[in-house]
Amino acid sequence: MLRAARPDDLDALMALAQARAIGISSLPAERAALAEQIAQSQAAFTSDDDASGEERYLFVLQDRRSGRLVGTAGIAAAAGFNDRFYSYRNEFIVQAAPALGARNRIHTLHLCHDLTGVTLLTGFHIDAALADTLAPQLLSRGRLAFIGAQAERFSDRIAAENPGLADDSGRCPFWDAVGQRFFGMAYPEAERLTGGFSPKGWIAELMPQGPIYVPLLPEEAQWSLGQLHPVGDLPFSMLLDEGLDGDTYLNLFDGGPTAEGRVATLKTVRRRRTTPAAPGPEILHIGPPTGGDVPQADEDDTAWCLVDNGRRDGFAALLLPAPEPGMPLLLSDDDIAALGWQDGQPLWAALLDPLHPPVEVDA
Secondary structure (H helix, E strand, O other), rough: OOEEEEEHHHHHHHHHHOOOOOOOOOOOOHHHHHHHHHHHHHHHHHHHOOOOOOOEEEEEEOOOOOOEEEEEEEEEEEOOOOOOOOEEEEEEEEEEHHHEEEEEEEEEEEEEOOOOOEEEEEEEEEEHHHHOOOOHHHHHHHHHHHHHHHHHHHHOEEEEEEEOOOOOOOOOOHHHHHHHHHHOOOOHHHHHHOOOOOOOOOHOOOOOOOOOOHHOOOOOHHHHOOOOOHHHHHHHHHHHOOOOOOOEEEEOOOOHHHHHHHHHHHHHHHHOOEEEEOOOOOOOOOOOOOOOOOOOOOOOOOOOEEEEEEOOOOOEEEEEEEEOOOEEEEEEEEHHHHHHHOOOOOOOEEEEOOOOOOOOOOO
């Protein structure tokens, strides 16, 4: 079940942040800071005030059988709410000297804040044992369903920074070639100061304001541009599948790809429809991470859909077997409790793509 983080999740979130997991963690390491993040999120989910853009939403993925938290992800309603949100924009300039018969197309990086104000996906952190199951689909796409349900609280554009190449010692080819020369600080320290998010204006102002000519960078830094750190493979692939573009913008620190696009074009948002529901057999569809019965992404042949209750306060989402055409969605008692559903209340469902698409064979 995907739901909003609660204050009583603090210990479990601290444990998850320290455990071996897949993805990008934006959870603070300090207990007090994490408690504050949960409190801010709870206020965003429950407040009756009009959205200001300052809201941050923190979700948790909970195993319904064991009660254990196995993942977390977040949303910032507006990137750079208190300051500009900086990125590098990939551009190409053409220089020509007709008299010499010479023409060059040169890759450049331009410091920009094009993405200031867009809705930002923050973090994606899931138990490594669940990486090859359907659970990551719920964690990633479930928060997109929330954005679709509460569209008036978010921008019509969406973005997600993804980690670039850096080794375990903190060495980052792009930062070493660019950022450190202007900021005089090692990459891990710079990341710590900004909390893993795009830097504040006072940091970006120390960076070169003119275009960076990529051919002048060391070869290793050139090669690293737009390359993804392996921990980001899983969440990034799902964002691309949703329809986001990962080629235009780069993270200011490590040169990793920043995915961005329009909310209305997201696959989950486009497919999300109200669905009739009815009580059904008592089946718990997704089991514990160590129980061996979690649906495997490469083995399961069931058609699945992402189901959410459409609420802000009390939001919940599940992955359930898709009903047959013309039939209602069947809910077990566990499903009903998880969604807080009562007969007659609406639910929304977005069909997932088949895990085994049909293979076309030439005649």
